[in-house]
Amino acid sequence: MREVRKQIKKQLATASPTEAKQLAVLDDYATGIVTALNTDGLQPFKYATVEASQMLEEIEASLQQLSKKGGP
Amino acid sequence: MRPLCAQKLARLQAIVAERAAWTDQLAQVKRLHGWLLEVEHLLDESLVPEGEVVSNVTVGSRLDSWRERMAAQLTDGPLSELERECLTEFLHVLSNLLAAPGAVLRPGGLSPHQQRHGAQHSRAEARSIAA
Numbered sequence: 001m002r003e004v005r006k007q008i009k010k011q012l013a014t015a016s017p018t019e020a021k022q023l024a025v026l027d028d029y030a031t032g033i034v035t036a037l038n039t040d041g042l043q044p045f046k047y048a049t050v051e052a053s054q055m056l057e058e059i060e061a062s063l064q065q066l067s068k069k070g071g072p
Numbered sequence: 073m074r075p076l077c078a079q080k081l082a083r084l085q086a087i088v089a090e091r092a093a094w095t096d097q098l099a100q101v102k103r104l105h106g107w108l109l110e111v112e113h114l115l116d117e118s119l120v121p122e123g124e125v126v127s128n129v130t131v132g133s134r135l136d137s138w139r140e141r142m143a144a145q146l147t148d149g150p151l152s153e154l155e156r157e158c159l160t161e162f163l164h165v166l167s168n169l170l171a172a173p174g175a176v177l178r179p180g181g182l183s184p185h186q187q188r189h190g191a192q193h194s195r196a197e198a199r200s201i202a203a
Contacts, residue, residue, distance in 0.1 A: 049101050050098075059088055
């Protein structure tokens with residue numbers, strides 16, 4: 001995930017304005033995924049795994065939407 | 073969408089989809105978590121509908137029913153080895169809890185992380201009290 005974010009940042013520097021906009025959106029998604037993966041739980045009732053999986057489900061649904069629409 | 077972005081989008085989707093590998097473990101964790109929440113709902117006075125008066129006896133009997141239902145799952149239910157082990161431990165902890173008078177119903181306004189009056193302090197709490 002970190003590698004993908006690095007690549008996006010690198011490509012942002014040389015991207016055209018339209019491409020840069022789209023890459024910025026994807027970078028936000030990447031940040032969201034990293035955040036989900038780093039979610040902390042609060043024992044005994046908040047499980048990190050459960051929270052992270054809910055977040056990733058939402059991100060996946062949103063990515064699918066993005067892919068269908070072809071843009072943000 | 074630009075080809076480069078489409079490629080990155082596909083990569084992100086592939087990364088998110090990798091969690092399919094943990095589906096079984098996740099379902100297991102969610103079931104264990106669900107049991108914990110069920111008991112929490114029985115014990116937490118603040119979750120009781122307004123106007124309903126709940127005594128320790130009522131909570132105790134609801135908890136007993138829950139324990140009986142879950143104990144039956146231990147023998148008849150399609151539980152995995154880990155679930156069986158965790159549920160056994162959980163039921164054991166609950167039966168110890170029920171053995172402590174007054175330790176059943178958590179008064180409203182007390183967070184799940186605070187101890188009931190008279191209940192044993194958690195290790196972390198004991199440390200903070202000692203300090």
